[in-house]
Amino acid sequence: MRMEPHEFKLTEEGIKAVLPPLEAEIMEEMWRRKVATAGQIYEVLRIRHPELRRSTVSILMNRLCERGLLRRSVDKGRGGMRYVYSITTTREEFEEKVVKSILDALMSNFREATYAYLSKMKK
Amino acid sequence: MAMLPVLIGLEVLLAAVALSELGPWPLLLVSGTVLLIYLWVSLHGGREYTELQRGEMPWLYDGIAEMAGKADLPMPGVYLLDEYVPTAYSFRNAIVLSLGLFEVLDREEILAVAAHELGHIKNGDTRTFPLLAYSRHLMAFLTAVVVLLAGPIAGAAAMGLLILHEILRARFHKEREFAADETALRLLKTPVSLKRALEELKYYEDLREGLRSSAVPSLEPGIERKQRVPIIDTHPSYDERILRILLEIHGNNMFNNRVQ
Numbered sequence: 154m155r156m157e158p159h160e161f162k163l164t165e166e167g168i169k170a171v172l173p174p175l176e177a178e179i180m181e182e183m184w185r186r187k188v189a190t191a192g193q194i195y196e197v198l199r200i201r202h203p204e205l206r207r208s209t210v211s212i213l214m215n216r217l218c219e220r221g222l223l224r225r226s227v228d229k230g231r232g233g234m235r236y237v238y239s240i241t242t243t244r245e246e247f248e249e250k251v252v253k254s255i256l257d258a259l260m261s262n263f264r265e266a267t268y269a270y271l272s273k274m275k276k
Numbered sequence: 277m278a279m280l281p282v283l284i285g286l287e288v289l290l291a292a293v294a295l296s297e298l299g300p301w302p303l304l305l306v307s308g309t310v311l312l313i314y315l316w317v318s319l320h321g322g323r324e325y326t327e328l329q330r331g332e333m334p335w336l337y338d339g340i341a342e343m344a345g346k347a348d349l350p351m352p353g354v355y356l357l358d359e360y361v362p363t364a365y366s367f368r369n370a371i372v373l374s375l376g377l378f379e380v381l382d383r384e385e386i387l388a389v390a391a392h393e394l395g396h397i398k399n400g401d402t403r404t405f406p407l408l409a410y411s412r413h414l415m416a417f418l419t420a421v422v423v424l425l426a427g428p429i430a431g432a433a434a435m436g437l438l439i440l441h442e443i444l445r446a447r448f449h450k451e452r453e454f455a456a457d458e459t460a461l462r463l464l465k466t467p468v469s470l471k472r473a474l475e476e477l478k479y480y481e482d483l484r485e486g487l488r489s490s491a492v493p494s495l496e497p498g499i500e501r502k503q504r505v506p507i508i509d510t511h512p513s514y515d516e517r518i519l520r521i522l523l524e525i526h527g528n529n530m531f532n533n534r535v536q
Binding site: 190192207209225234236 | 326328332333336356358360375376378379380381476479480483484487
């Protein structure tokens with residue numbers, strides 16, 4: 154399980170800076186719902202992306218499981234067995250991890266400059 | 277198919293002649309070992325399935341029952357597999373569908389996949405394929421024994437027979453896949469749903485492949501399962517199958533319409 158981001162895109166907004174755009178949209182929706190099936194997420198996303206296919210959502214949601222942001226489990230409720238996905242972390246916890254990872258990287262690579270800038274920000 | 281038993285017979289004969297000085301024991305030992313390994317793997321290598329109860333998904337259960345009736349088959353066991361990658365297969369009189377299928381295909385398309393598996397059952401493939409798997413391992417073991425214990429000429433001949441066996445086995449497998457598709461088309465209420473299912477599965481595979489090739493290895497290692505790349509393909513490509521299905525559904529009209 155790895156939740157920490159490994160890259161940061163300076164030109165992107167919000168969590169799209171650390172996740173590919175569609176995966177970021179899936180996470181936004183998952184943080185709203187907490188638990189959902191790939192089909193439910195597909196129905197929401199295809200309003201914004203009419204060309205989107207079920208396969209894409211399924212692959213990306215499983216990729217988010219690999220990233221440690223989602224958890225996949227088998228639900229044996231009404232309608233038979235199916236996969237349901239749930240969040241492993243809140244949005245706030247994830248953002249905290251992003252900030253921590255970036256600051257850790259800055260501190261180890263540009264310690265003096267980072268200190269100087271942070272102390273300037275405090276003032 | 278008729279050539280495959282001939283090749284196996286020739287390989288056994290070759291091994292018997294090449295190893296005649298050692299008596300019948302090497303041959304019996306190899307055959308027995310392969311059989312034991314095969315039986316052990318067959319009995320213990322299975323994955324965890326959950327049998328589908330009608331009440332859970334009546335549309336699927338009834339759909340398969342209807343198609344089985346149409347094919348003069350008893351109702352097969354329908355099992356669900358906890359696997360996120362869409363896949364399906366059959367053994368004896370049973371169909372296995374992965375949960376991943378239910379994420380990427382609609383109901384008609386899932387029934388089309390089940391129809392293809394029913395096609396394998398109807399055409400006797402679920403009896404033939406295990407025999408082929410056994411014969412493949414037997415051929416490989418016999419070749420190894422002949423190469424190791426007999427002279428280079430016998431070894432080369434054994435290798436030649438093994439390669440020929442593999443080529444013919446792959447061709448046979450491909451023919452059976454096409455035949456299962458043809459049977460499925462006859463069983464389905466909406467034959468074109470099989471084409472749609474294959475298109476979606478092809479899209480899934482292509483996207484997965486695309487992600488794998490575009491990903492930075494250190495960043496994106498997990499999503500892809502390790503896949504063995506076979507030297508000789510035993511399955512036709514999705515495109516080949518889709519083309520055959522289109523020809524089956526539209527016949528020559530497909531080309532005539534295009535010309536018009």
